[in-house]
Amino acid sequence: MEKDPYHITLDTIKEPPTRFVDRLKFLGPGFILSASIVGSGELIATTILGAKAGFAAFWIIILSCVIKVAVQLQFGKHAILTGETMVMALDKIPGVRWGKNSWAVWTVLGLTSLKIIQLGGMVGSTALVLQMLFQWGNLPFWAIVVALTASILIYKNYYPLVEKGSLVMIAFFTVMTLGSLILLSKTSYAFTASEVWYGLKFNLPPDLILVAIGAFGITGVAADETIAYNYWCLEKGYAAYTGPYDPLKNDARRAIRAQGWIKVMTLDAIVAMIIYTLVTAAFYLLGAAILFKRGEVPEGNSLIEKLALIYTESLGPGVKVAYLVGAFFVLYSSVFATLAAMTRLYSDGIGRIGFYDFNDLAKRKKVVAVLAFVFPILWVIMYFTINLPVLMILSGGIVGSILLIIVGYAAIHFKYQRKLDPGSGMAYNVFFWLSIIAILFVALYGLYSLF
Numbered sequence: 001m002e003k004d005p006y007h008i009t010l011d012t013i014k015e016p017p018t019r020f021v022d023r024l025k026f027l028g029p030g031f032i033l034s035a036s037i038v039g040s041g042e043l044i045a046t047t048i049l050g051a052k053a054g055f056a057a058f059w060i061i062i063l064s065c066v067i068k069v070a071v072q073l074q075f076g077k078h079a080i081l082t083g084e085t086m087v088m089a090l091d092k093i094p095g096v097r098w099g100k101n102s103w104a105v106w107t108v109l110g111l112t113s114l115k116i117i118q119l120g121g122m123v124g125s126t127a128l129v130l131q132m133l134f135q136w137g138n139l140p141f142w143a144i145v146v147a148l149t150a151s152i153l154i155y156k157n158y159y160p161l162v163e164k165g166s167l168v169m170i171a172f173f174t175v176m177t178l179g180s181l182i183l184l185s186k187t188s189y190a191f192t193a194s195e196v197w198y199g200l201k202f203n204l205p206p207d208l209i210l211v212a213i214g215a216f217g218i219t220g221v222a223a224d225e226t227i228a229y230n231y232w233c234l235e236k237g238y239a240a241y242t243g244p245y246d247p248l249k250n251d252a253r254r255a256i257r258a259q260g261w262i263k264v265m266t267l268d269a270i271v272a273m274i275i276y277t278l279v280t281a282a283f284y285l286l287g288a289a290i291l292f293k294r295g296e297v298p299e300g301n302s303l304i305e306k307l308a309l310i311y312t313e314s315l316g317p318g319v320k321v322a323y324l325v326g327a328f329f330v331l332y333s334s335v336f337a338t339l340a341a342m343t344r345l346y347s348d349g350i351g352r353i354g355f356y357d358f359n360d361l362a363k364r365k366k367v368v369a370v371l372a373f374v375f376p377i378l379w380v381i382m383y384f385t386i387n388l389p390v391l392m393i394l395s396g397g398i399v400g401s402i403l404l405i406i407v408g409y410a411a412i413h414f415k416y417q418r419k420l421d422p423g424s425g426m427a428y429n430v431f432f433w434l435s436i437i438a439i440l441f442v443a444l445y446g447l448y449s450l451f
Contacts, residue, residue, distance in 0.1 A: 008239055057204055082420060099353070112403070123380060169329030169330070180282075
């Protein structure tokens with residue numbers, strides 16, 4: 001048996017809650033993803049798509065948020081049933097091996113590294129907000145502040161505190177966004193139910209296909225967030241509560257515990273999905289109702305100023321400061337949660353390649369500490385070099401769409417080849433395949449359109 005990096009033993013076993021109220025006490029991984037999801041994808045990519053397409057592409061946003069959850073659930077199930085980290089699981093996918101590792105490990109690590117351009121755009125967008133909020137300092141200064149503070153917080157292991165603070169601010173920003181949408185009915189930008197219904201009819205202008213693909217890749221649970229969900233489920237303790245995994249042993253009691261914790265994980269994912277779908281839909285409708293009608297498409301360093309219109313037009317100019325505070329926490333929590341996930345994935349990958357023992361907690365913390373500074377430095381360099389935050393963020397969506405092919409294939413492998421998904425009902429299996437088909441169609445169409 002492989003070494004267990006999370007030290008799952010018989011002593012860590014805990015019986016799963018059976019009552020709905022008790023299950024709520026163990027939610028968490030999905031909310032961590034929400035701190036990342038309700039960020040640049042929703043605030044920027046979604047609103048821009050609304051500004052360009054009007055209501056026509058509303059269906060893509062809803063589909064993007066809902067359809068990917070089945071694949072996320074499969075990754076969560078795999079983590080609970082095996083206790084394997086993402087890299088450990090990817091390494092078991094059959095095919096060509098380069099050195100010690102599967103092609104899947106190298107491909108995921110390579111594609112994820114390309115997202116430094118997107119993260120550079122996210123850092124730059126957060127810096128824009130801070131500059132507007134404080135009215136002093138230049139963008140390079142604030143970009144360095146964003147990167148450095150995120151590095152220190154990951155390095156010092158203050159994640160639980162920042163997670164809670166970020167979620168509180170996301171809740172504030174969500175309420176303000178939904179309030180803005182409601183109050184829009186009192187302005188000249190009010191939209192009708194027929195316009196929303198038109199946006200759900202699978203209409204899409206040909207010239208917006210690539211923008212839509214980028215939005216599909218970056219909104220909802222993106223490929224990198226699906227991968228990160230594995231680590232959050234492990235760190236929450238779902239696999240530890242289930243107990244040690246022995247593929248040679250048929251443990252009926254462990255199987256029952258696993259199904260109980262899978263139910264908790266499923267509730268966690270569904271609650272989070274409801275939250276980020278509401279926020280994403282609100283961002284899109286605001287962009288379509290205000291920015292599209294005004295002919296305002298956010299780009300370059302005027303990005304945040306134009307996005308502020310979705311609030312000042314419905315809530316009044318006095319709300320702009322509140323918008324900027326909320327926007328900062330939404331964007332910053334996304335940068336921070338992504339950094340937390342990437343340090344986990346790459347510390348795992350580096351260990352798997354053979355540079356150190358990932359199971360050694362002390363060594364792992366040192367590697368995470370180094371990566372916590374290396375990644376933000378690269379992100380700032382990307383922002384200084386390109387300095388086009390909208391283009392940078394949407395480029396991450398295209399990369400994410402390609403990465404979804406690997407994620408979809410891995411989900412199929414976990415479910416059918418390793419046969420670690422007992423008890424799935426017909427409804428889940430249908431939803432799973434709809435998710436796979438949608439993901440692969442969008443990813444393959446994106447590749448075709450590019451070449």
